[in-house]
Amino acid sequence: MTQPNVHRHDRRFGYAMIAPAVAIILFIGLFPLIWTLLVSVQNISMIDEDTSFQGLLNYQRLMSDTRFWEALGHTLMFTAVALPLELILGLALALLFLEELPGRPVFVALLVLPTVISPIVAGAAWRLLFDNRFGPINQVISWMAGEPVTILWLNDPNFVYAAILIAEVWQWTPFMFLLLFASLTNVDPSLSEAARIDGAGFWRTLWSIILPVIRPVIVIALLIRGLDLFRIFDVIWALTKGGPGTRTETISIYAYVQGFQQFETSYTAAMAFVIIVILTVLVMAALKRVEIAR
Amino acid sequence: MMQRRRFFEATAMAGALAALARPSFAAESAAKKAVEAAKQYAGTEISIVWEAGLQALDPLNFSGPLWEKETGIKVKVVEVPTSEMFTKILQEHRAGTGAYDALNVIPAWMPDLVRAGALEQLDEYVDKYGYRDELQDIAPVYRDNQMTVDGKIYGLPDDGDVFIMYYRTDILGDPEIQEAFKAKHGYDLPVPPKTWKEFDEVGALITEVTGGKPYGAAFIRDPAQGQFMFQERFRNEGGIFFDAETMKAQVNSPAGVKVFSDWVAENKWMPPGVETFGFVENLAAFLQGDTAMTLSWPPYGRWAAGYGTDEAALNWVPKSTIAGKVGYAVTPGGHPQLASGFALSVSASSANKEAAYLFIQWLNSRDISIQRVQLPFALRDPFREGHFTSEEYKSRWPEAPQYLAALQEAANTGILDLSILQTDRYEEAIRQGISRLWSGEDPQAILDDVAAQWDAVTERVGVDRQKAAYADWASKPNAYPPKA
Numbered sequence: 128m129t130q131p132n133v134h135r136h137d138r139r140f141g142y143a144m145i146a147p148a149v150a151i152i153l154f155i156g157l158f159p160l161i162w163t164l165l166v167s168v169q170n171i172s173m174i175d176e177d178t179s180f181q182g183l184l185n186y187q188r189l190m191s192d193t194r195f196w197e198a199l200g201h202t203l204m205f206t207a208v209a210l211p212l213e214l215i216l217g218l219a220l221a222l223l224f225l226e227e228l229p230g231r232p233v234f235v236a237l238l239v240l241p242t243v244i245s246p247i248v249a250g251a252a253w254r255l256l257f258d259n260r261f262g263p264i265n266q267v268i269s270w271m272a273g274e275p276v277t278i279l280w281l282n283d284p285n286f287v288y289a290a291i292l293i294a295e296v297w298q299w300t301p302f303m304f305l306l307l308f309a310s311l312t313n314v315d316p317s318l319s320e321a322a323r324i325d326g327a328g329f330w331r332t333l334w335s336i337i338l339p340v341i342r343p344v345i346v347i348a349l350l351i352r353g354l355d356l357f358r359i360f361d362v363i364w365a366l367t368k369g370g371p372g373t374r375t376e377t378i379s380i381y382a383y384v385q386g387f388q389q390f391e392t393s394y395t396a397a398m399a400f401v402i403i404v405i406l407t408v409l410v411m412a413a414l415k416r417v418e419i420a421r
Numbered sequence: 422m423m424q425r426r427r428f429f430e431a432t433a434m435a436g437a438l439a440a441l442a443r444p445s446f447a448a449e450s451a452a453k454k455a456v457e458a459a460k461q462y463a464g465t466e467i468s469i470v471w472e473a474g475l476q477a478l479d480p481l482n483f484s485g486p487l488w489e490k491e492t493g494i495k496v497k498v499v500e501v502p503t504s505e506m507f508t509k510i511l512q513e514h515r516a517g518t519g520a521y522d523a524l525n526v527i528p529a530w531m532p533d534l535v536r537a538g539a540l541e542q543l544d545e546y547v548d549k550y551g552y553r554d555e556l557q558d559i560a561p562v563y564r565d566n567q568m569t570v571d572g573k574i575y576g577l578p579d580d581g582d583v584f585i586m587y588y589r590t591d592i593l594g595d596p597e598i599q600e601a602f603k604a605k606h607g608y609d610l611p612v613p614p615k616t617w618k619e620f621d622e623v624g625a626l627i628t629e630v631t632g633g634k635p636y637g638a639a640f641i642r643d644p645a646q647g648q649f650m651f652q653e654r655f656r657n658e659g660g661i662f663f664d665a666e667t668m669k670a671q672v673n674s675p676a677g678v679k680v681f682s683d684w685v686a687e688n689k690w691m692p693p694g695v696e697t698f699g700f701v702e703n704l705a706a707f708l709q710g711d712t713a714m715t716l717s718w719p720p721y722g723r724w725a726a727g728y729g730t731d732e733a734a735l736n737w738v739p740k741s742t743i744a745g746k747v748g749y750a751v752t753p754g755g756h757p758q759l760a761s762g763f764a765l766s767v768s769a770s771s772a773n774k775e776a777a778y779l780f781i782q783w784l785n786s787r788d789i790s791i792q793r794v795q796l797p798f799a800l801r802d803p804f805r806e807g808h809f810t811s812e813e814y815k816s817r818w819p820e821a822p823q824y825l826a827a828l829q830e831a832a833n834t835g836i837l838d839l840s841i842l843q844t845d846r847y848e849e850a851i852r853q854g855i856s857r858l859w860s861g862e863d864p865q866a867i868l869d870d871v872a873a874q875w876d877a878v879t880e881r882v883g884v885d886r887q888k889a890a891y892a893d894w895a896s897k898p899n900a901y902p903p904k905a
Binding site for chain 1: 504508511512515533536537644692693694696697702842843845846849853854856857859860861862
């Protein structure tokens with residue numbers, strides 16, 4: 128057997144060995160996508176018998192669906208506000224807990240508790256807290272104001288975003304904290320020590336020494352939370368169901384309403400496909416920007 | 422010997438004749454017929470979809486165990502929240518798993534479920550098990566409107582849901598308030614108010630005189646249930662849902678705008694935050710004596726009287742502070758909505774259709790239903806003529822006769838939920854509209870959007886198909902209040 132033949136044989140053997148794994152990955156990853164695409168070009172709804180081919184009609188409808196674009200806008204808004212807030216608060220807490228405080232393990236454990244609660248339960252709990260009649264938040268405000276104060280946290284457009292963001296940030300800041308705290312504990316203390324000896328203040332040390340070291344972890348944390356926020360559903364569903372009107376309706380809520388309340392299966396598939404495309408582009412761009420993909 | 426032989430022959434003949442005559446079940450009640458026929462399925466299990474929560478305590482605590490004791494058939498109760506029942510029933514039907522045998526169905530869904538093939542036609546069973554006579558005892562408004570689709574039976578009306586007005590007799594009868602009312606409006610305070618104008622004037626004055634202790638009234642403003650109230654009031658104000666010729670939505674007509682505008686105005690003399698009131702919040706406010714009037718489903722009346730609220734299952738219901746001080750009446754406008762309700766159906770994909778049918782016939786029968794509508798912990802409301810006139814029911818609390826009389830009058834004058842093709846999509850647009858109303862948007866602008874959404878749904882369903890469905894629904898005597 129000649130040398131090139133040996134190489135060809137080895138290559139074929141290698142392909143044969145990885146073929147099952149590749150097939151499974153393709154099946155798991157691509158089949159649902161292809162199926163979604165196929166459904167999106169038909170006219171399937173659970174109510175109607177007509178399931179005929181519709182071409183790009185659902186996509187055309189989606190482009191002119193103002194509710195879809197508004198929902199996308201709300202999603203981006205929640206992401207744009209909550210993500211930096213969670214990062215900043217998580218980082219602040221992580222830096223605070225770097226110091227040897229009495230009872231630190233207990234506080235860390237308590238701090239992490241919100242993250243382990245199911246988001247729908249957290250949303251339900253915050254709904255009770257924000258209740259205008261029996262909720263403690265209005266009661267505390269009333270005591271402070273010295274007169275009865277009725278804030279319709281979940282109905283008034285001036286307060287509803289704040290209410291959702293409070294619940295969301297409360298629940299997921301500890302996740303940021305946990306990741307950043309773990310990475311900060313791995314930063315070599317001699318680096319900050321040296322900077323301090325050279326006269327660098329806290330902010331200078333943070334900006335020039337600590338943040339560059341933990342940057343990969345920050346990027347991963349932002350990516351995970353960013354994707355989560357883009358799919359935000361539970362907490363808003365429990366608090367407002369997307370209301371008042373559709374003012375807090377996110378893309379996931381709109382997809383749920385269309386798919387499981389209005390039974391627009393094909394239209395929802397088109398929506399899901401567009402969301403997948405948008406997310407893929409965003410994630411690829413983010414990964415490329417931070418050079419993790421390489 | 423011969424005589425003995427003849428005796429056996431005669432006995433055998435009589436038995437055979439009795440067996441032949443058995444399907445007619447001449448003198449037996451429908452409940453007994455169902456039990457006897459169901460015994461052949463002893464040892465099996467049937468499932469029934471039931472609204473989660475209090476409603477499901479009926480089959481869990483009462484009817485399910487009793488049926489098992491009488492027939493040997495186990496009943497598995499599948500509890501589903503109302504908002505998900507339609508979805509689950511359709512999903513199960515599409516999947517064809519046969520997981521559900523019997524169903525609770527909101528009558529407004531029936532046309533959609535029948536067209537999807539999810540419901541079994543029941544005429545054959547009704548005849549086979551001799552149930553037609555007892556069906557005649559169901560109040561006409563439920564029997565004639567919530568049982569059939571295209572003239573075929575698909576559900577047994579099983580819940581007399583209707584909105585009732587509850588008012589505090591002590592407050593509306595208070596001489597000080599009556600005097601203040603006459604001084605302000607120039608006529609005697611009407612007890613109870615019969616029009617929305619009267620209702621608003623009475624409610625606003627009570628709040629003014631008492632300083633909100635109690636408030637004049639409160640309502641369920643939550644969009645999910647508020648949409649029923651919109652449908653009712655819109656039609657009582659003269660509104661028509663669609664132009665019957667063009668099928669263009671008329672929900673943004675002056676009647677619709679008036680309803681929304683009146684709602685916003687009413688909130689000013691109702692408890693702060695009434696915009697967020699759902700079934701429970703509104704109930705709590707009324708039972709605790711915080712409001713003088715309200716509108717809701719029939720259970721409010723029972724609980725306000727303190728009926729059954731000692732039951733463990735009802736420990737979440739606030740203790741009534743107003744027992745003995747509550748009056749019952751038809752809602753202002755005179756045509757309350759038969760909001761929601763339930764009919765019992767058999768799933769088309771069931772593998773136990775006969776047993777499932779027998780169970781729902783038994784549940785719905787005269788003998789069993791009278792017991793079920795008196796269960797204090799369940800939410801089934803009187804729906805048979807015999808329920809309204811039951812002496813046993815009338816003796817449940819001192820004002821029960823007036824309560825039952827109000828329910829019967831409401832059943833006679835009630836108007837139906839809109840029920841056309843894909844009704845929920847139209848209702849969803851109203852729900853969104855109500856939600857926007859509470860965020861401060863302009864009623865006309867909201868309703869213009871709702872109308873545009875309705876037109877878009879109609880286009881998607883097909884104007885001609887929907888026109889036919891609407892014509893069928895609108896031709897029913899209870900679709901709209903009779904023209905004066």
